[in-house]
Amino acid sequence: MKNYFSSSFKLGVLGGGQLGRMLLTETQKLDIYTVILDGNSEAPCAQICNEFHQGDLLDFDTVYNFGKQVDLLTIEIENVNIDALDKLEAEGLTIYPKPKNLRIIQNKAAQKKFYKDHDIPTAPFNHYAYLEELKHSYENNIINFPFVWKSARFGYDGNGVKIVRSIEDLESLPTGECITEQLIPFKNELAVIVARNKQGEIKTYPVVEMEFHPEANQVEYVICPARIDEAVAKKAREVALKVADAFDFVGLLAVEMFQTENNEILVNEVAPRTHNSGHYSIEASYTNQFEQHLRSILNLPLGNTESKVAGIMVNLVGAEGYTGEVVYKNIEEILKVDGVTPHIYGKKTTKPFRKMGHVTIVNEDINEARKVAQQVKETIKVIAK
Amino acid sequence: MKNYFSSSFKLGVLGGGQLGRMLLTETQKLDIYTVILDGNSEAPCAQICNEFHQGDLLDFDTVYNFGKQVDLLTIEIENVNIDALDKLEAEGLTIYPKPKNLRIIQNKAAQKKFYKDHDIPTAPFNHYAYLEELKHSYENNIINFPFVWKSARFGYDGNGVKIVRSIEDLESLPTGECITEQLIPFKNELAVIVARNKQGEIKTYPVVEMEFHPEANQVEYVICPARIDEAVAKKAREVALKVADAFDFVGLLAVEMFQTENNEILVNEVAPRTHNSGHYSIEASYTNQFEQHLRSILNLPLGNTESKVAGIMVNLVGAEGYTGEVVYKNIEEILKVDGVTPHIYGKKTTKPFRKMGHVTIVNEDINEARKVAQQVKETIKVIAK
Numbered sequence: 001m002k003n004y005f006s007s008s009f010k011l012g013v014l015g016g017g018q019l020g021r022m023l024l025t026e027t028q029k030l031d032i033y034t035v036i037l038d039g040n041s042e043a044p045c046a047q048i049c050n051e052f053h054q055g056d057l058l059d060f061d062t063v064y065n066f067g068k069q070v071d072l073l074t075i076e077i078e079n080v081n082i083d084a085l086d087k088l089e090a091e092g093l094t095i096y097p098k099p100k101n102l103r104i105i106q107n108k109a110a111q112k113k114f115y116k117d118h119d120i121p122t123a124p125f126n127h128y129a130y131l132e133e134l135k136h137s138y139e140n141n142i143i144n145f146p147f148v149w150k151s152a153r154f155g156y157d158g159n160g161v162k163i164v165r166s167i168e169d170l171e172s173l174p175t176g177e178c179i180t181e182q183l184i185p186f187k188n189e190l191a192v193i194v195a196r197n198k199q200g201e202i203k204t205y206p207v208v209e210m211e212f213h214p215e216a217n218q219v220e221y222v223i224c225p226a227r228i229d230e231a232v233a234k235k236a237r238e239v240a241l242k243v244a245d246a247f248d249f250v251g252l253l254a255v256e257m258f259q260t261e262n263n264e265i266l267v268n269e270v271a272p273r274t275h276n277s278g279h280y281s282i283e284a285s286y287t288n289q290f291e292q293h294l295r296s297i298l299n300l301p302l303g304n305t306e307s308k309v310a311g312i313m314v315n316l317v318g319a320e321g322y323t324g325e326v327v328y329k330n331i332e333e334i335l336k337v338d339g340v341t342p343h344i345y346g347k348k349t350t351k352p353f354r355k356m357g358h359v360t361i362v363n364e365d366i367n368e369a370r371k372v373a374q375q376v377k378e379t380i381k382v383i384a385k
Numbered sequence: 386m387k388n389y390f391s392s393s394f395k396l397g398v399l400g401g402g403q404l405g406r407m408l409l410t411e412t413q414k415l416d417i418y419t420v421i422l423d424g425n426s427e428a429p430c431a432q433i434c435n436e437f438h439q440g441d442l443l444d445f446d447t448v449y450n451f452g453k454q455v456d457l458l459t460i461e462i463e464n465v466n467i468d469a470l471d472k473l474e475a476e477g478l479t480i481y482p483k484p485k486n487l488r489i490i491q492n493k494a495a496q497k498k499f500y501k502d503h504d505i506p507t508a509p510f511n512h513y514a515y516l517e518e519l520k521h522s523y524e525n526n527i528i529n530f531p532f533v534w535k536s537a538r539f540g541y542d543g544n545g546v547k548i549v550r551s552i553e554d555l556e557s558l559p560t561g562e563c564i565t566e567q568l569i570p571f572k573n574e575l576a577v578i579v580a581r582n583k584q585g586e587i588k589t590y591p592v593v594e595m596e597f598h599p600e601a602n603q604v605e606y607v608i609c610p611a612r613i614d615e616a617v618a619k620k621a622r623e624v625a626l627k628v629a630d631a632f633d634f635v636g637l638l639a640v641e642m643f644q645t646e647n648n649e650i651l652v653n654e655v656a657p658r659t660h661n662s663g664h665y666s667i668e669a670s671y672t673n674q675f676e677q678h679l680r681s682i683l684n685l686p687l688g689n690t691e692s693k694v695a696g697i698m699v700n701l702v703g704a705e706g707y708t709g710e711v712v713y714k715n716i717e718e719i720l721k722v723d724g725v726t727p728h729i730y731g732k733k734t735t736k737p738f739r740k741m742g743h744v745t746i747v748n749e750d751i752n753e754a755r756k757v758a759q760q761v762k763e764t765i766k767v768i769a770k
Contacts, residue, residue: 003713006713006733025410028406028409028433028731029727030728031729031731047435048409048413048434050432286723304724308747309693325392328390335685336686338688338689341414342414343414343415344414344416346413346416347391348391
C-alpha cells in the first residue's frame with residue numbers, strides 16, 4: 001500500500017467550496033497533504049488547505065497543469081474541464097471519480113441515456129439538442145403540458161429545472177440542450193450515498209428522505225433514516241448499488257431517487273461526490289461521508305456506513321432581504337439544545353438563498369430529532385450586519 | 386453576544402501541538418479565525434490555522450506581543466509565560482483559563498496546597514523547596530521508602546514523577562522544588578473532564594478509566610464509560626465539579642483521580658485544557674471536548690456531554706527502535722474494522738514513545754469495543770521508513 005499519512009503524497013482536489021472544506025477536516029485528521037484548485041481566492045478551503053491554487057476549473061490548461069503537480073486527483077464539484085482530466089489520466093494520473101463517469105454525469109441527457117441503457121429505473125424522457133426542437137415537438141403534440149424541463153448542462157440546486165405548464169413557461173426557457181420528463185407524482189424524494197473503492201468493495205449509506213416545505217416546495221430537512229417501509233428502503237439501496245455498479249464507479253456517488261405512489265423507485269440524478277444529503281453523517285454515522293470519500297479514492301477499506309443515532313440536517317441559507325457581512329442570528333439559542341451542531345462554511349458575505357452552512361440535529365429518537373430540527377429552523381436566521 | 390462566526394474576531398491559542406490541531410477542526414467547523422503561537426515552525430497546527438506565529442511560549446515579550454494581536458486568548462499547553470498573561474489580563478484581554486488558575490496548576494506544590502485549602506480529597510504530601518530538604522527529611526526519618534516524588538514544575542506525561550524505593554533512587558532525582566506523596570494503592574485511575582463557562586454553566590463528562598498494561602505500568606486504553614460502580618462514578622463527577630468550582634474555572638478542566646481500595650476518590654492532578662483522556666469524545670460524545678472548550682471560553686451554552694456510544698482510545702506512540710520518517714504500519718488492517726478511526730497528528734518524524742496519534746474505537750457494546758481496541762493495539766505499529 002502507498003503511504004498516504006504524514007508522507008510526501010499529494011492529494012489534489014478540484015474545487016474549494018464547503019464540500020472541500022469538510023473533506024479537509026478528514027485529510028487533517030489523517031494528515032494527508034491536500035492541494036486545492038478553485039477560481040475564488042476566498043473559497044472556503046483557501047486558508048486551511050496545505051496548498052491553495054487559484055484558477056478556473058473549466059480551463060483546460062489550468063486543470064491540466066494543476067493535475068501534473070499532484071499524485072491523485074479528485075473533485076468536490078463536477079463542473080470541471082474533463083478534456084484535461086482525460087489527458088492527465090492517459091498520462092498516468094489516478095483520477096477518482098473517473099473522467100469518463102464525470103463526462104456522462106455532467107450531461108443530464110447522457111446520464112438519462114445511461115440509465116436507460118443499463119436498465120436502471122428512471123422517468124421516461126425526451127432529449128433535445130436545442131429549445132427549438134422541444135418547441136417543435138410541442139407544436140406537433142408529441143409532448144404536452146405539464147412536463148419537467150431540465151437543462152442538459154450544469155444544472156445546480158434546482159437551477160436548470162423547471163415545471164413547464166404553459167406557452168409562457170416554454171417561451172421563457174434557455175435555448176440550449178435539454179431533456180423533458182413526464183411529471184410523475186411521487187410520495188418521497190430519497191437519496192442513497194454509495195461508496196466504492198478500486199478493488200470493488202462497495203457499501204451504501206442508509207436511505208435519507210428529503211422533507212419539503214408544504215408550500216415553498218423547498219427541501220427543509222434531510223432525515224436519516226428515511227421514514228419509509230423497510231422494503232422500500234431495501235429497494236432504494238439496491239437501485240443505488242446498481243447505478244454505482246453500472247458506472248464501475250470509484251469514489252462516492254449520491255443517488256437521488258423518487259418513491260412513486262406505487263412504491264417504485266426511479267433514479268432522478270446522481271452526484272459523483274460527497275453530497276448535501278450526507279452531511280448528517282458527520283455527527284450520526286460511524287464513518288462520515290468525507291472520510292469515506294478518502295477511503296474509497298485511496299483504495300482503503302471502507303468504513304461502517306450505519307448510524308450511531310438518528311440525524312437530521314437543516315441547510316442554513318441566506319435570508320431574503322439581507323446582503324452583506326454575515327451574522328448568524330440566534331445561533332446561541334440553538335446551541336442550548338442537546339444534539340445540535342452548526343457548521344459554518346466560512347463565507348464572509350451572505351445573500352438571499354446562498355448556502356452559508358448547515359445544522360445537524362442528532363438524537364436516539366428520530367421523532368425527537370424532528371421536533372428539534374423544526375425548532376432550529378424557526379430560530380436561527382442568516383442575516384447581514 | 387459577540388459575533389464569533391465568520392467575523393473579524395480573532396481567537397489566539399498558545400501552543401500548536403495535537404490538541405491545538407484538534408481544536409482547529411472545531412474552529413474551522415464554526416469558522417472562528419484562529420491565530421496560533423508555537424516554538425516549532427513544524428508544529429501540527431502550523432500549516433492549517435488562519436495565522437501561525439513562531440515564538441517561545443515561555444518568553445514574556447513573545448507571549449505579551451502575541452496577546453496584543455488577538456481578541457481572546459486560550460492555551461493548549463499550560464507551560465507558558467504567566468507573567469505576560471497577567472499583564473495582558475490587567476490590560477483588559479480576556480484569557481481563559483484564567484492566568485491565576487494556570488499559576489497554581491503549573492506548580493504541583495501549589496496545586497496540592499490548593500486542594501488541601503479547599504477540602505478536596507487528595508493524597509497527603511510534603512513540599513520541599515530543594516531536593517536537599519527532602520534528603521534531610523529522609524535522613525531524619527520524617528519520610529520513609531517507598532514514596533512518590535513529583536517535580537513541582539513542568540512534569541509531563543509521567544516525566545517528573547518517580548516512585549522512590551531506595552537511596553539510589555533518591556540520589557538520582559533532579560535537585561529542584563518537589564513534593565512527595567504516600568504511595569497509596571489504588572484500584573483504578575479515573576478522569577473526569579469538566580466544562581464551565583463564564584456565566585457559571587457547568588457540566589461534567591462521564592468518568593473515564595485508564596486501563597494499564599499489566600506489566601509495563603503504562604496506560605494502554607482510555608475507556609468511556611469507566612467500568613466502575615454507579616456510586617463511585619457519581620462521587621468522581623462530584624469531586625471533579627468541586628475542583629472546578631474551587632478554581633472558579635472557565636474553560637475545560639481535566640481532573641485525574643484515583644479510586645482507592647476503599648472506593649475513596651483522591652484527586653491526583655488536573656490539566657487546565659483539553660486532554661488525552663477526552664479524545665474518545667470526538668467519535669463518541671454528542672459534543673466533543675474541543676467544541677466544548679470553544680463553547681466554554683466563548684461563554685456559549687455548553688453542549689451535551691453524554692455519549693452516543695461507548696468509546697475507547699489507544700495512543701499511537703513511536704515504536705522502540707525506530708527514528709525517522711514515520712510510517713503507520715498496518716493502518717489499512719485496522720481500517721477494516723467497524724468503528725475504528727485513526728487520528729494522525731501530523732508529525733513527520735517518529736522516535737521511540739513520541740505521541741504520533743491516537744485511534745478511537747466506538748461500539749454500542751463496551752466489551753466489544755474493548756476487544757477491538759486490543760486488536761488495534763496489537764496490529765498498528767508506528768515505525769520509520
